[in-house]
Amino acid sequence: MTVNTTSPAATVEKSFNADQAQAQARLLFQDSARWIADNWLQVLVALGVGAAIVVVLLVVRRWGVRLCRNDRAGWGTVAGRAVAxxxxxxxxxxxxxxxxxxxxxxxxxxxTIEFLFTVAAVFQAAIWAREVILGVVERRTASDHYHGEALASAMGLIRLLVTFALFSVALIVVLDNLGVNVTGLVAGLGVGGIAIGLAAQGIFADLFAALSIIFDKPFRRGDNVSYDQTNGSIAEIGLKSTRIRSITGEERIISNKNLLDKEITNNSRREHRRASFVIGVTYQTDPDVCARIPAMLREIVEAEQRVFVRCGFVGFGASSLDFELIFDSPGVDYAAFYDGRTAVGIAILRRFNAEGIEIAYPTQVNMTARADGSIVDPAPAAR
Structure with a gap:
């Protein structure tokens, strides 16, 4: 035996709502028919004007499609996508x-027209906003100075998040215009968003770090970077992590958030590489010769096609008179810098040998004293 659990009050309420809706629909139809019969000329003119407006808007939409095809890299593409x-x-x-x-x-x-127009306008605004936001992201990543490999993996999630946020707001606006109390819905969405954010805060932190890399562009794939004790080239920028090929051959993986929290040196954006030598000459070197050493080293650096920065006397060492030489190698190529530094060092050695300047090395001299404390010459003059 089947038991009917529907209460009579609920049945009456449903019947009343259905009858009320039918009555409103019948009233709308009757009013519309009476209005068309009494104002048929104005209605025809309104329909003609409305059709002309629709045709103009269709032409504008077609122009947006054409703009997307002709301007593939500019802001016209962003506007054209929204219009299309x-x-x-x-x-x-x-x-x-x-x-x-x-x-x-x-x-x-x-x-009725007011209600339908509100619904159409709100959701159309959400569509336009979504296309503009996604278009801006794609344009930033498609520039000549960025490969956009992070966008390829993140674009699906970005599109989902942007679409969900915009259409949620649009739905709330429509319901609010219908007279629905949306306070509970907004509170529920807020609590749900907080719960999701707390549960996936690590993922979202890395995602937003990836977006920071996209927009701020501290590095791109192929750049040579250094952080902490790691030095290598960027192999891939992903949605959650970045892969770095170390100079010793292994692949290092670090999350985007942790990577951006560090001080990163982008060696690929150097204007030059700097080298320095500390050169010590013996204490027996004549002071006039020491005075000529900075100019001599400058000639050597410039002869090797390097940029002289500075050179001078820096101190009295334990076994030497110390001079410091600083010079730059133009460009970012480390191999060229390495070879240039070697060439400058060998040229210094040749020049000092030719000039008779002795490069110092650690030495010790033992002095013998007489009973009265006077020093015995360790190298007495030959008789």
């Missing part, structure tokens, strides 16, 4: 809204 996503329903409701007052439509028809 304009819906026909929005065009029709916009035209109806513009010509509504001309034909003196009855209140029921006006209210």
């Amino acid at each position: 996503r304009t819906s026909v329903f929005f065009m029709v409701m916009l035209a109806a809204k513009l010509v509504d007052g001309y034909a003196s439509a009855p209140p029921m028809v006006t209210a």
Whole structure:
């Protein structure tokens, strides 16, 4: 035996709601028929104007499609994509809204047009905003100075997040215009968003770090970077982590958030590489010869096609008179810098040998004293 659990009150309420909806639909139809019969000329003119407005909007949408094809890398593409996503329903409701007052439509028809126009306008605005945001992201990553490999893996999630956020706001606005109390819905979405954010905060932190890499562009794939004790080239920038090929051959993987928290040196954006030598000459070197050493070293550096920075006397060492030489090698190529530094060092050695300047090395001299404390010459003059 089947038991009917529906209460009589609920049945009456449902029947009442259905009858009320049918009555409103019948009233709308009757008012519309009476209005068309009494104002047929104004209605025809309004329909003609509305059709012309729709045609103009269709032409504008077609122009947006053509703009996307012709301007593939500029801001015109972003605007064209938004215009091209304009819906026909929005065009029709916009035209109806513009010509509504001309034909003196009855209140029921006006209210219906107002409601449909609100729905169309709100969701169309969400579509436009989504296309503009995604277009800006794609344009930033498609520039000549960035490969956009992070976008390839992140674009699906970015599109999902942007679409969910914009259409949630659009839905709330529509419900609010219908007179629905959306306070509970907004609170529920807020609590749900906080819960999701706390549960996946690590993933979102790395995702936003990846977006920071996209927009701020501290490095790109192929750049040679250094952080902490790691030095290598960027192999891949992913949604959650970045892979770095170390100079010793192994692949190092670090999360995007942890990587951006460090001080990163991008060696690929150097204007030059700097080298320095500390050269010590013996204490027996003549002071006049020491005075000529900075100019001598400058000639050597410039002869090797390097950029002289500075050179001078820096101190009295334990076994030497110390001079410091600083010079730059133009460009970022480490191999060229390495070879240039070697060439400068060998050229210094040749020049010092030719000039008779002795490069010092650690030495010790033992002195013998007489009983009265006077020093015995360790190398007495030959007799």
